[in-house]
Every structure is written in C-alpha cells, then in structure tokens.
Amino acid sequence: MIRSWLYRADVKASPYAYVLPFFLLFAALGAFPILYTGWVSLHDWSLLEDQHTFLGLGNYAELLGDSYFWNALFNTVSILILSTVPQLLLALLLAHVLNGRLRGQTFWRVSMLLPNITSVVAVAIIFGQLFGRDYGVVNWFLGLFGVGQIDWAAGTATSHIAIATMVIWRWTGYNALIYLAAMQAVPQSLHEAAIIDGATSLQRLMKITIPAIRPTIIFTVIVSTIGGMQMLAEPLLFGGGQPTGGNDHQFQTLTLYLFEAGFGRFDFGYASATAWLMFVVIVMAAGINYLFVRRIRSS
Amino acid sequence: MRGLIAPAVTALLLTSLAACGGQSGPTASKGPAEKTKIVIATFNDFGYQSLYQEYERLHPDIDVVERVAAAEEHHRRIATSLATGKGAADIEAIEEGWIGQFKAQPDKFANLLDLGAGQIKDRWPAWKWQTSISKDGKQLGLGTDVGGLAMCYRTDLFEKAGLPTDREEVSALWSTWDGYIETGRKFAAAKLPKTAFFDGPVVMYRAVLGQADVGLYNTDDTVVVETNPAVRAAFDKTIQAIDAGLSAKITAWSADWNAGFQRGSFATIACPSWMMAYIQEQAKNAAGKWDIAKIPGGTGNWGGSFLTVPKQGRNQQKAFELASWLTAPEQQAKVFRSKGNFPSTTKLYTDPVITQFKNPFFNDAPVGKIFSESVATMKAQYLGPKAGDINTAINNALGRVEQGKQSPTDAWNQALVEIKKIL
Numbered sequence: 001m002i003r004s005w006l007y008r009a010d011v012k013a014s015p016y017a018y019v020l021p022f023f024l025l026f027a028a029l030g031a032f033p034i035l036y037t038g039w040v041s042l043h044d045w046s047l048l049e050d051q052h053t054f055l056g057l058g059n060y061a062e063l064l065g066d067s068y069f070w071n072a073l074f075n076t077v078s079i080l081i082l083s084t085v086p087q088l089l090l091a092l093l094l095a096h097v098l099n100g101r102l103r104g105q106t107f108w109r110v111s112m113l114l115p116n117i118t119s120v121v122a123v124a125i126i127f128g129q130l131f132g133r134d135y136g137v138v139n140w141f142l143g144l145f146g147v148g149q150i151d152w153a154a155g156t157a158t159s160h161i162a163i164a165t166m167v168i169w170r171w172t173g174y175n176a177l178i179y180l181a182a183m184q185a186v187p188q189s190l191h192e193a194a195i196i197d198g199a200t201s202l203q204r205l206m207k208i209t210i211p212a213i214r215p216t217i218i219f220t221v222i223v224s225t226i227g228g229m230q231m232l233a234e235p236l237l238f239g240g241g242q243p244t245g246g247n248d249h250q251f252q253t254l255t256l257y258l259f260e261a262g263f264g265r266f267d268f269g270y271a272s273a274t275a276w277l278m279f280v281v282i283v284m285a286a287g288i289n290y291l292f293v294r295r296i297r298s299s
Numbered sequence: 300m301r302g303l304i305a306p307a308v309t310a311l312l313l314t315s316l317a318a319c320g321g322q323s324g325p326t327a328s329k330g331p332a333e334k335t336k337i338v339i340a341t342f343n344d345f346g347y348q349s350l351y352q353e354y355e356r357l358h359p360d361i362d363v364v365e366r367v368a369a370a371e372e373h374h375r376r377i378a379t380s381l382a383t384g385k386g387a388a389d390i391e392a393i394e395e396g397w398i399g400q401f402k403a404q405p406d407k408f409a410n411l412l413d414l415g416a417g418q419i420k421d422r423w424p425a426w427k428w429q430t431s432i433s434k435d436g437k438q439l440g441l442g443t444d445v446g447g448l449a450m451c452y453r454t455d456l457f458e459k460a461g462l463p464t465d466r467e468e469v470s471a472l473w474s475t476w477d478g479y480i481e482t483g484r485k486f487a488a489a490k491l492p493k494t495a496f497f498d499g500p501v502v503m504y505r506a507v508l509g510q511a512d513v514g515l516y517n518t519d520d521t522v523v524v525e526t527n528p529a530v531r532a533a534f535d536k537t538i539q540a541i542d543a544g545l546s547a548k549i550t551a552w553s554a555d556w557n558a559g560f561q562r563g564s565f566a567t568i569a570c571p572s573w574m575m576a577y578i579q580e581q582a583k584n585a586a587g588k589w590d591i592a593k594i595p596g597g598t599g600n601w602g603g604s605f606l607t608v609p610k611q612g613r614n615q616q617k618a619f620e621l622a623s624w625l626t627a628p629e630q631q632a633k634v635f636r637s638k639g640n641f642p643s644t645t646k647l648y649t650d651p652v653i654t655q656f657k658n659p660f661f662n663d664a665p666v667g668k669i670f671s672e673s674v675a676t677m678k679a680q681y682l683g684p685k686a687g688d689i690n691t692a693i694n695n696a697l698g699r700v701e702q703g704k705q706s707p708t709d710a711w712n713q714a715l716v717e718i719k720k721i722l
Contacts, residue, residue: 047378047379047382048378048381048400048404049404066720068720125554128554129554132554132555132558133549133555134549134555134564135554135555135558135562136554136555151702153550153553154702154704240550240551240552240553241552242691244691244692244695246695247694247696247698247699247704248695263375264688265685265721
C-alpha cells in the first residue's frame with residue numbers, strides 16, 4: 001500500500017524535482033531581476049537618492065516623447081540591417097564553399113571561429129584604429145583610389161558602416177559554422193542529382209541548400225536580431241568610451257542609451273523603462289524577421 | 300563615461316603602471332585576534348603598498364587590506380554600495396571628477412571634521428580642501444594627489460615655425476588665452492604640413508573653464524551653464540581658436556589622438572601632470588622634442604583624488620587616522636618619489652623633492668616647480684554632481700562645430716537642451 005503510494009509519488013514528482021534547480025536559478029537570476037526592473041521602471045529611482053517616488057507610467061511616457069530614444073532606435077535598426085544582412089549572406093556563401101571539397105578543411109573551419117573568440121574589446125579597439133581619420137588603414141586604402149579622408153566617427157552613415165563592419169567580422173564565421181552543420185544534414189543525393197542535371201554550384205545553393213536549411217536560417221536571423229538589438233560594446237568603444245555615441249548621438253544604440261541613463265546618470269528608473277521598451281522592440285523585431293524569413297519556400 | 304574624467308583616470312593608470320613593483324600583503328603573518336581590519340578601496344595605482352606595511356609596523360593593532368579596481372568600475376561600485384547600504388570599504392578613494400556626485404549624498408559619508416580633520420586643514424591649498432566639502436558644510440575627503448596644469452609644446456615644431464623655443468620665452472607669449480591664440484596664428488602662418496597648433500577642443504575648453512571662479516554649478520548645486528558667462532566664454536574662446544584654423548580637429552583619447560602625439564599632428568596641448576606620462580607613453584620617439592611652459596592664465600588643475608570614510612564602516616575613527624596618515628606630506632612625498640603622483644600638500648611645493656624635480660623627456664623642464672605654481676594659486680571652483688556629463692554635452696557641441704555640422708549658436712543651444720535632460 002505505502003510502497004505503491006511511494007511509487008506513484010516518485011513517478012509524478014521526480015521529474016519536477018529534476019528540473020527544479022534550473023527553475024530556482026532562473027527565478028533568482030532571471031525572473032526576479034526582470035520583474036524587479038519592471039517595478040523600478042515605475043519610479044523616479046535615482047541610485048544616488050534614498051527616496052523613490054512612484055511615477056506610474058511616467059518614465060515610459062517621457063521615453064516615448066524622448067527624441068534621443070527614437071534616435072537610438074533608428075541607429076540600432078540601421079546598424080542591425082547593415083550588419084546582419086551582409087553577415088548572413090556572407091556566412092551562407094562561406095558555408096557553401098566549406099561544404100564542398102576543400103584542402104585543409106578542418107583548418108578553414110576552425111579559422112572561421114577565430115574572430116568570434118577574440119575579445120570584443122580588442123576587436124573594437126583595433127577597428128577603431130583601422131577606421132581612424134588621420135592614420136587609419138581604411139582611409140589609407142581608400143586614398144589609393146583618390147577618396148578623401150573620411151571622418152568615420154563623425155557621420156551617421158559612416159559610423160554605422162564602421163560599427164557594422166566590426167559585427168560582420170566577428171559573427172560571420174560563427175553563423176557560417178551553424179549553416180555548415182545544417183548543410184551537412186542535407187542529403188547528398190539531392191546534390192548529386194542536381195549535378196547530373198547540370199546545375200551550377202550557385203543554383204544548388206539557391207534551389208536545394210537554402211530551402212533545406214530554412215529552420216537554421218530562421219534561427220540565425222532571430223539570434224542575430226536579438227544580438228544586434230543589444231549591441232553595446234562596439235559603439236561604446238568606437239566612441240572612445242563615451243555613452244553618448246558620438247558628438248551628435250549619431251551612433252548611440254538603445255543599449256548605449258540605457259547605459260547612459262543607468263550608469264552615467266544613475267537614473268535607474270528611466271534605464272529600467274528603457275530596458276522594458278527594448279524588450280518589446282526586440283520581440284517585435286524578431287517577430288517581423290520571422291515572418292519575413294518564413295517566406296523562403298521550403299522544398 | 301564621465302566626460303573627460305574616465306580617460307583622465309586611464310591616463311593616471313598608465314602613469315602609475317610604469318613604476319609598479321611594490322610588494323603586497325601584511326608583514327606580520329598572524330597577529331592577535333583583536334587586530335582591527337581596515338579595508339581601503341582605491342583605483343588604478345595609488346602607490347600605497349609599501350606605506351601599508353609601514354603603517355602596520357607603527358600600529359600593530361591595525362591590519363590594512365587594499366582593494367583595487369579600474370576607476371570606472373570602482374566609482375560605480377561605490378554608488379551601488381552606498382545605495383544598498385552594503386559593501387563599502389572603510390576608506391573609499393574618490394576621484395575629482397566623481398566627487399561632486401558623491402557630495403550630493405553627504406549623509407552616506409562620515410563628516411571628517413567630526414573625526415579631527417579640522418586640525419590638518421592647512422596641509423592643503425584652500426581649493427583642494429573646498430572641493431570635497433558638501434554644501435551642508437561637511438568635509439568628506441582628504442586630498443591625495445592633484446593634476447595641476449601646464450602647457451606642453453613641441454620645441455622642434457616651434458622652431459620650424461620661427462617661434463621661440465625656450466620655455467620662459469614661450470610662457471611669456473601666452474600669459475592669457477588670447478596670447479595663446481595669437482601665438483597660434485603665427486604658428487599657422489608658417490604653414491607646416493600636417494601640423495596644427497593644438498589637438499582639439501576638449502582639453503582646451505576644460506583648461507579655460509577650470510580657471511573661472513564659478514564653473515558649471517553654483518555652490519547650492521544649481522546648474523548655471525546658461526547664466527554663467529564664464530562657461531559660454533570658455534566655449535567661445537575654444538571656438539575662436541578653432542575658427543582661427545588652429546585645431547587638428549582630433550577627438551581626445553581617440554586612436555588619432557594617440558598617433559598625433561607621435562607624429563606631431565599638433566604642437567601644443569594643455570597638460571596636467573599625469574599627461575606627461577601619457578605623452579611619454581604615446582610618443583616614445585619624441586623624447587627631448589617636448590617641453591613644458593606655463594598654462595595661459597597661470598593656474599589650473601585637472602584630476603586628483605580624495606580619501607573618504609563611508610558611514611557604513613564600523614571603524615570610522617581608525618579609518619580616518621589611516622587616511623590622515625596616508626595623505627600627510629611625508630607620505631605624499633614618498634608616493635611622488637616612487638610613482639610620480641603629484642602631491643596635494645602645499646608644504647611640499649617648497650621642498651627640494653618637488654622644486655628640484657626635472658623631467659628629462661621634456662627637455663629637463665623643472666616640472667615640479669611649474670605644476671606646483673599652477674596648483675598653489677588656484678581658486679576653488681565648486682564641482683557639482685553632474686559636472687562630468689554636462690562637460691560631455693558641451694564637448695560634443697564643440698565637436699559638432701569643429702566638424703562643420705552646426706553653427707556655434709545651434710551647437711550651444713542643443714547642448715543646453717541635452718544638459719536639461721541630464722538633470
């Protein structure tokens with residue numbers, strides 16, 4: 001009697017006990033901070049003051065009327081598009097090349113990942129030098145073609161291109177490896193049949209590979225979107241550590257704006273509201289991208 | 300992230316790294332149980348390691364423990380420690396650029412006047428003492444080092460431009476900022492290729508503003524950027540120098556700036572004492588080409604720190620005694636000799652330690668004398684809580700003008716809007 005009760009309790013309860021550690025950790029380190037951020041966002045909450053006045057949705061209202069918030073949103077989306085689109089296209093091509101016959105395959109595959117394991121700070125500092133106005137390599141190279149010295153950090157478009165280049169350099173190889181893994185699951189027979197029918201390499205990529213790895217593409221698009229929306233280190237370091245993102249906020253991203261409010265002005269209420277709005281924006285951006293990429297026809 | 304302070308402190312870090320080598324850890328291995336542990340939190344390198352050991356020898360009942368972090372992180376942690384009421388050290392070092400922010404919450408710190416700071420008041424020049432006093436009259440910190448302000452210039456470029464190179468003659472050229480701009484015009488007239496007179500607006504603006512009686516704040520913590528003519532004057536004076544075509548248009552602490560020191564992209568730059576180490580680091584090839592003259596206007600300071608005692612600490616009296624000992628002239632002289640951090644105590648400015656100190660990289664300039672003169676005659680300018688962010692907004696405005704994005708009036712007005720947002 002007792003034994004059968006214990007047995008049933010074991011069957012019913014044990015699975016929950018097994019997953020409990022994760023949920024406890026998540027509650028402490030994930031859910032609680034998220035909800036608490038929401039609570040903070042409803043207050044005039046300065047870290048330097050003991051009084052936290054309740055504002056209701058005041059911070060959100062102020063944020064929606066804040067031109068620098070919209071400016072940061074525009075910059076984030078602009079840098080996101082400039083970095084993600086070339087990055088994923090390039091990754092697809094690279095993966096396709098790596099998927100074919102190649103001497104020193106492992107070497108090429110491993111070197112794909114090297115940019116990704118480089119510290120983002122190092123990348124940002126090096127690229128900051130490459131894109132220097134007076135002694136930068138990029139300007140020197142462009143100078144060979146008669147292009148005048150570009151002050152990369154000064155302009156909106158130029159700074160976005162410079163920052164997007166850092167992201168592309170760092171993440172292309174990573175995505176290429178993910179694509180490569182997915183491509184290796186595509187049945188070889190499809191490719192063989194296509195080759196017999198006289199399909200070129202590019203045709204096979206377009207007609208067979210891409211439709212076959214569609215779920216992986218959706219995954220990388222969403223992950224890149226989330227990562228891109230949260231970009232902080234690149235623009236922060238590109239601007240010499242200033243959270244304003246250039247002298248006209250020309251490359252201040254959303255996270256940078258949050259950082260400025262939270263750790264520059266210690267205005268945690270406003271920063272928390274920014275974080276929550278960012279969350280909404282990211283969900284929307286990921287959703288739009290999902291709908292967009294879903295239109296790739298499956299085979 | 301705090302205007303110029305962050306990079307300034309980075310520079311401080313570079314200064315001190317060069318001369319590193321003190322041992323750490325207490326000498327007495329295991330003392331009696333009643334030893335009082337005093338935790339002191341500093342950033343970068345204050346050069347205190349050997350002093351802790353000395354202090355422990357003098358006070359066998361004290362065990363000094365140091366925590367060190369990078370400047371930004373250090374000050375951010377103080378802010379959170381004070382907000383949450385936990386985690387502050389017995390002594391917290393605070394840099395000048397952050398002191399205004401922490402002065403806005405004086406209740407979190409011990410009033411050092413209650414602990415006996417009044418008796419050691421005359422160690423420091425009046426302005427340094429004033430800088431760490433809160434608006435309700437509490438003394439929150441004891442001064443450690445100062446930056447001072449001088450003008451670094453390239454003798455080789457001055458010679459090419461037909462200007463005098465001797466530092467006395469050069470100082471005489473620019474007793475005022477107008478003289479500085481006038482000298483710049485002569486320099487520019489020589490049309491040296493790829494070389495401008497000064498680096499960019501950030502450092503010059505900071506130097507000019509620092510000489511005003513009232514800066515960004517009134518002593519009651521109201522921001523007076525809009526109404527105080529001195530701020531606009533510093534802005535306009537910098538614009539005037541830019542309009543005269545004297546600026547290399549380089550953003551301070553950028554890659555181009557670092558390269559500019561080496562390649563001689565600019566002939567002059569306003570120089571706090573820690574900037575010397577920065578220049579030596581960046582322009583190793585230019586030894587002997589740089590020299591140091593007086594700053595236009597004669598006085599100025601940029602940088603320097605304070606030792607504060609947060610109220611959370613359980614041993615405030617003992618912490619104060621350690622802080623007082625560490626900032627005494629004798630100890631500051633030791634730190635200066637080993638690390639080069641420029642002392643803040645007036646007594647040392649007539650001491651041979653300072654007066655006879657020369658820097659070979661800068662053409663054997665008597666830098667100890669030059670910097671102590673600039674500091675000793677300084678007037679106290681009240682530093683408010685958000686001075687760093689306000690200066691960033693004004694620097695950005697200067698940058699927009701320099702890059703031709705906006706007229707000075709438009710840039711100034713946008714800066715005012717941004718400053719309102721910061722407050």
